[in-house]
Amino acid sequence: MSKDVSMDTIVNLAKRRGFVFAGSEIYGGLANSWDYGPLGVELQNNIKKAWWKKFVTSRLDMVGIDAALIMNPKVWEASGHVATFSDPLVECKNCHERYRADQIDVTAACKKCGSKNTFTDPAAFNLMLKTFLGPKEDVAAQAYLRPETAQAMFADFSQVLASSRKRVPFGIAQIGRAFRNEITPGNFIFRVREFDIMEFEYFVHPSEWEKHFEYWLMEMHDWIEECGISTQKSHDLEVLKEDRAHYSSRTVDIEFDYPFGRRELYGLAYRGDFDLRNHSEHSGKDLSYTDPVTSEKYIPHVIEPTFGLGRTFLAVLLSAYDEEIGEDGEKRVVLRLKPHLAPVKAAILPLMKKEEIVNVAKPLAEMLAKEFPVEYDETQSIGKRYRRQDEIGTPYCVTVDYESLEDNAVTVRDRDSMKQERVAIAEVKDYLGEKISTNN
Numbered sequence: 522m523s524k525d526v527s528m529d530t531i532v533n534l535a536k537r538r539g540f541v542f543a544g545s546e547i548y549g550g551l552a553n554s555w556d557y558g559p560l561g562v563e564l565q566n567n568i569k570k571a572w573w574k575k576f577v578t579s580r581l582d583m584v585g586i587d588a589a590l591i592m593n594p595k596v597w598e599a600s601g602h603v604a605t606f607s608d609p610l611v612e613c614k615n616c617h618e619r620y621r622a623d624q625i626d627v628t629a630a631c632k633k634c635g636s637k638n639t640f641t642d643p644a645a646f647n648l649m650l651k652t653f654l655g656p657k658e659d660v661a662a663q664a665y666l667r668p669e670t671a672q673a674m675f676a677d678f679s680q681v682l683a684s685s686r687k688r689v690p691f692g693i694a695q696i697g698r699a700f701r702n703e704i705t706p707g708n709f710i711f712r713v714r715e716f717d718i719m720e721f722e723y724f725v726h727p728s729e730w731e732k733h734f735e736y737w738l739m740e741m742h743d744w745i746e747e748c749g750i751s752t753q754k755s756h757d758l759e760v761l762k763e764d765r766a767h768y769s770s771r772t773v774d775i776e777f778d779y780p781f782g783r784r785e786l787y788g789l790a791y792r793g794d795f796d797l798r799n800h801s802e803h804s805g806k807d808l809s810y811t812d813p814v815t816s817e818k819y820i821p822h823v824i825e826p827t828f829g830l831g832r833t834f835l836a837v838l839l840s841a842y843d844e845e846i847g848e849d850g851e852k853r854v855v856l857r858l859k860p861h862l863a864p865v866k867a868a869i870l871p872l873m874k875k876e877e878i879v880n881v882a883k884p885l886a887e888m889l890a891k892e893f894p895v896e897y898d899e900t901q902s903i904g905k906r907y908r909r910q911d912e913i914g915t916p917y918c919v920t921v922d923y924e925s926l927e928d929n930a931v932t933v934r935d936r937d938s939m940k941q942e943r944v945a946i947a948e949v950k951d952y953l954g955e956k957i958s959t960n961n
């Protein structure tokens with residue numbers, strides 16, 4: 522269904538239509554910083570809403586939190602981030618360009634200046650962004666912007682357990698921003714220095730981790746389908762022992778075929794009792810769990826599915842992009858977004874900018890806007906207006922014409938089939954509402 526598309530095409534569309542812009546553009550931008558525009562913020566919110574519904578509110582074994590971005594620095598000592606959250610940094614001795622040693626061939630020539638055998642020995646570069654709390658910029662005031670969201674779920678474990686009265690197995694979920702001082706950000710929103718993560722820690726009895734791991738892998742696949750992310754382009758990668766974090770005895774990365782290559786979209790890691798045990802030891806608080814039925818006391822083990830929001834956003838756009846010949850014989854670009862993710866659900870278009878027609882179309886748009894996001898557009902030819910809506914993935918266009926004044930009905934055009942149907946104005950709200958909620 523979707524068409525292979527270049528990054529240039531997607532970046533241009535994203536900018537032109539208001540999905541994603543370069544950040545701080547009027548000041549010449551800031552390298553690799555991106556702002557989500559009016560349509561981008563809707564698509565992003567719809568992804569978050571769908572994720573939260575699927576993994577949190579529609580389940581009885583999951584609860585959510587929203588933790589502070591800056592945590593006690595002791596958290597990052599206990600988690601191992603202060604000591605080991607680093608990438609190997611090498612620098613070209615000739616032009617001083619910096620690279621991640623694990624992403625280049627260090628015996629080859631520098632990609633920037635072409636010098637050979639010129640790289641420094643790899644040095645560990647900690648990816649955590651630092652800041653200072655309060656007016657004194659000294660070591661005691663130093664804190665970190667969180668490089669991941671997971672640690673809050675461990676640090677808050679006993680408070681969540683006590684207040685929610687959940688029993689193992691259960692999960693704690695969070696959607697929030699993380700910061701990493703990446704050495705080589707790039708590829709649009711794929712690798713940036715601040716990004717949102719949607720993830721949960723699922724706490725299980727140690728003897729049952731394999732069953733839960735398999736289950737969550739299937740659920741991740743389901744999610745991919747539900748988002749309309751191409752299943753042909755998504756692949757499971759069983760991460761080898763030498764590439765896994767030392768505490769993990771199984772990790773599966775779900776990779777996606779981006780135009781710049783096959784890269785990590787999501788991760789699923791079995792973290793054992795590493796986190797709760799470490800936080801117990803460092804904080805002096807007992808984070809074990811006592812089974813209310815068997816009275817067995819143990820530290821729960823953790824399965825962690827993690828979903829980058831920006832990488833989801835990009836995979837959704839790439840999978841939805843399509844080109845075909847339209848009604849007018851010209852190339853039609855269409856984003857075949859699932860209706861529940863589409864930023865605009867319907868566009869209300871008066872066929873002509875004539876008072877009598879506008880007088881029907883505008884109140885209809887205002888009424889529908891109370892139910893779901895709609896656009897009202899009365900400028901340009903109807904062909905151009907359809908083209909814009911196709912390009913932003915609006916599933917339905919509603920046209921009001923002279924006949925509407927006679928028959929109190931409008932024409933509803935389906936984005937994908939381009940079929941047109943006459944629907945009574947009084948029924949448009951229910952007609953669209955039903956299609957948007959079921960047709961996903």
Ligand code: ATP
Nearest residue numbers: 711712713716718785786787788827828829831832
């Ligand atoms: P990578 O190997 O690509 O650096 P990672 O294995 O370090 O990623 P995790 O620590 O598992 O990534 O982060 C969780 C998720 O957050 C990833 O699966 C990915 O979707 C997303 N992510 C990680 N780093 C970035 C980044 N710099 N920009 C955007 N999203 C990111």
